[in-house]
Amino acid sequence: MQVRLKDIAKLTGYSITTISRALAGYADVNAETRAFILQTAHQLGYQPNGIAQQLRQQIANAIGLIIPSDAHDLNGDFFSQLLHGISAEAAEQHFDILICSALPGEEEMRAYRRLVGGNRVDGVILARTRRDDPRIAYLRAKKHPFVVSGRAAPNEPSDFPYIDVDSQAAIRMLVAHLHSLGHRQIGLILPPPDVAYTGYRLMGYQEGLAAAGLPFCADYLQYGDLARSGGFHAAQHLLSTQPQLTALIACNDLMALGAISAALGRGLRVGADLSIVGFDDLPAAEYSHPPLTTVRQPIYGIGRRLAAMLIGLIRGDQSAHTQIILQGELIVRASSGAPQTR
Amino acid sequence: MQVRLKDIAKLTGYSITTISRALAGYADVNAETRAFILQTAHQLGYQPNGIAQQLRQQIANAIGLIIPSDAHDLNGDFFSQLLHGISAEAAEQHFDILICSALPGEEEMRAYRRLVGGNRVDGVILARTRRDDPRIAYLRAKKHPFVVSGRAAPNEPSDFPYIDVDSQAAIRMLVAHLHSLGHRQIGLILPPPDVAYTGYRLMGYQEGLAAAGLPFCADYLQYGDLARSGGFHAAQHLLSTQPQLTALIACNDLMALGAISAALGRGLRVGADLSIVGFDDLPAAEYSHPPLTTVRQPIYGIGRRLAAMLIGLIRGDQSAHTQIILQGELIVRASSGAPQTR
């Protein structure tokens, strides 16, 4: 069934060693012999057994990605773009990606132990850092290569390689943008409190208000679940309890899209009666109605760079142990405009 | 560093065999001995080397998924929902998912050979079947377990296990829906011709027209790339060359969303001046403006069932070799309405 080195050896009359070395391109094999062996191998459709290679070489040529499966739809576009970037880079470097989804908590840690402790992957990419993240503690203790999409929360040490967007500055930028349009009452829809970057975004909001000389009001805050529905409900609540708001900042695009739905549902003209801005610049942002003002985060590129960093670490390149903070880019579209009183 | 059976053996004084059998729960190990071994193993943080287990047991406990990476964003929600379903089921059955992205063509086939021929996965899930799909030919020849999301094209044999939605009937349903609202000029935005299901959707359209007593007009057809931009451009073209159209059927939701953008951009009121319907019922459909009339396809559930089928096949359960065709569910929302002349 499966062709092994042994079969080629038997057929050609050479030893397994020679077959292996011929295929691997070592110089101590006669050119004719190698040609003969290569031809036979090809004829038999030989494909090395990856598992055996991995065992012998002690490398899996795979990186692990454990997806928090609580998100109803994995946060759709964000994850799929990140994954796309990761897998593109991994493919180029001949790495596979081992994915497994698990609920945060004990099940998730079991998955990490199986993949990491079980030597099934050479490194891991972590996404959606949480506060006091047990995964990071585990990987750090294991001294297993890993890179993270997103720093640790503000008051925690980020002593690991990561790529993150300066969301603090980005939110400041959004506040400034809205302030410059004339907005004075700006609400904020935050990610869940246990998400690591929530702190940065809240700080950015407060700094932005301060810079604009606007007061901070805790009633203008709402937490959402990062999905459309979370944004929808948060906006519903804010708009009914704080009708003086003329603008909403949602901490990601999906929640912004949900907020737009809520606003339209209440008969508000988004971009005029109410401005709504997001964060991510998902493909959906450009095609929403109205198109969404947001901060662009190069998710695909981040995925690629994360994979490249991780593979560098796996290969022992210590210079890959870096911490990168990217600046987001403000993308102004029609969902934000000067406030109008009807 | 890494704890092996040998280490536990040395520490406890028992043989590797006994350690292995104790951990595996065999009856020929004394209860006290087992307790002692288990405790020591736990103390050392023993985690079996998955690679070695795989080699010895000749199973990888992993299923493969090769993503066509041509799609700019992997078709975002669709893939991420499918993946979510697959990984949820796989996780429950203790299978991992090996993902690798590759451009359709030679690179893709290399990836298949590496994963399948290299014994790195026990089975493969195929998505986005294409006409005359070389991947299917390869897997069939290898007699490697695989399941497919989507049948082969209409004129090709579908002699493999799959799950598909009866998109022919679904498109008929959409045509009937639009016809019942009063539409007589209905355009169609199709997937690329090499996609296997394109044929079914076109047939459904033609049958729907026939059932409604409407003539078929080839000028009412446009091909898109399954992404928002494809729908946008296809709609642009149709609306400018065939201004008599009062309704557009897009063969997936993303293209429908793109088409809505195009229509709104031309100042049309979607659901009144122009009705637009889609296919999939992605999360985005519910939150679009106007909300999208579409046919629901249980993507997450399909992912789960595909994974369950595949794992059944891997375990040798021949009853898992089935072909399932699901009926879509018409979801009427505001993007379709009676045609109005302005």
Next chain:
DNA sequence: TAAAGTATCCAAAACGATTTGGACTTACTG
């Protein structure tokens, strides 16, 4: 009391590759 059974344990052989450390020829060098 011999035979048969039971309870525990283990050495060695897999799984399929890579790599080490030579062996054996033949050709070159001083």
Next chain:
DNA sequence: CAGTAAGTCCAAATCGTTTTGGATACTTTA
């Protein structure tokens, strides 16, 4: 012509498990 170098090849060890086929000692049975 002895000694060294170069060119080919290969047996065996190794990676970390699981499993086979006993071995050994102690109990029970006839």
